[in-house]
Amino acid sequence: MIRIVHFADFHLGTEAYGRMDPETGLPSRVVDFLAALDTMVEYALGNDVHLVIFTGDAYKTRDPNPTYQREFNTRILKLARAGIPVVLVVGNHDLAPAEGRASTLDVFTTFSADNVYVGRTIETLRIDTKAGPVQVVTLPWVLRSRFLTKEVTRGKSVKEVDEMLIEAILRLLNKEKQGLSPDAPAILAAHASIQGATFGSERNIMLGHDLLLPAGDIADPVFDYVALGHIHKHQVLRETPPVVYAGSMERVDFGEEKEEKGFVVAEVEKGRARFEFHPVPARRMVTVRVDVKSDDPTQEALKAIARAKPKDAIIRVSVRATEDQALRIDQKALRDALADAFFVASVSIDVDRQTRTRLGVGALEQLTPEQILARYLEQKGEPKERFELLLEKGSEILRKAAAGQD
Ligand SMILES: [Mn+2]
Helix, strand or coil, X not given: CEEEEEECCCCXXXXXXXXXXXXXXXXXXXXXXXXXXXXXHHHHXXXXXXXXXXXXXXXXXXXXXHHHHHHHHHHHHHHXXXXXXXXXXXXXXXXXXXXXXXXXXXXHHHCCCCCEEEECCCEEEEEEECCEEEEEEEECCCCHHHHCCHHHHCCCCHHHHHHHHHHHHHHHHHHHHHCCCCCCCEEEEEECEECCCCCCCCCCCCCCCCCEECHHHHCCCCCCEEEEECCCCCEEEECCCCEEECCCCCCCCHHHCCCCCEEEEEEEECCEEEEEEEECCCCCEEEEEEECCXXXXXXXXXXXXXHCCCECCEEEEEEEECHHHHHCCCHHHHHHHCCCECEEEEEEEEECHHHCCCCCCCCHHHCCHHHHHHHHHHHXXXXXXXXXXXXXXXXXXXXXXXXXXX
16 A cells, blocks of 8 residues: 655745744744645655645746745655655746756756656556555646647637547646556546536636546546646546545635635555545635624624634735715724734725725725726726626636736
């Protein structure tokens, strides 16, 4: 039996909702992310783990600064030097945008780091672990331009191009499947969207133009475990073989506030696998919404804030009130109640839309992009139905943009 730690979507360099940490000189959110990574590394070192698989998106950007690279790479090397092979699958955030340029993970290949494998093409890695050999088929994020030439796609619709691309990927994947040996467990490690997966609570799969790979080809019984990355919400798509999104280890935005964060531990042998989700103590993100009903709006808001347990959380507060109520809200009392929060993302007081005015609190930068969009649409005097539609569609695009197309 081979014990595997599977984690994904690390997105180091996510700095939003934090400050500079004076002790480390790093953004405080980066400190959070590294703590989550340390939890995983310590688990792997202390629990006889034989293989670590990372299914993509190490950094927030494709050109992370040297400090972030040092922090991530040091931890990967710590595992490798302890005799635990590490497979790193290239995600869309890791990928160099142009042919010939290096991905953020290529450094391990450049220095031929022992025990570190970078999956940047569809290929099969044969790795000897302390518990025996294992085969890992890697399926990194696929760039259209690497598979299909302009001549081939000319005049084709988006849907047709997608179909051609899926066909090309599956053809390569099938070749790898056919080359697998029946003697060792086989794992598929992919960074992709798979049909049937659900995005986070606030995300909508239809808007994103992600290539959707058919679940049937991915959940092939030729594999004993399928490790997935790309979608930040941890989820299990199939039980046999297990097809698992590890999910991200820290919250990237408020869209992930209700998701549990962590990594997966799988015990895999030929023909069977058991797995378990291991939560990490990720930073809480909380949205407090208060729809004022009484004539003591401050008390009402304070109660709601207390219920949300702001201590050490990233918190945003949105109070909806009539113009009258809004004027009576003691904003200082609200701020005081949030004093021990990790970070206050916003405190906004929205005057009920029917009055067609909106009372902003503080500077524009304290509003969410959605709130700013709502203001803009209101000022334009959009009719109600159109307003709602534009706000909904606009918000979706904003969330997509904020999450960096992942
Ligand atoms: Mn991704």
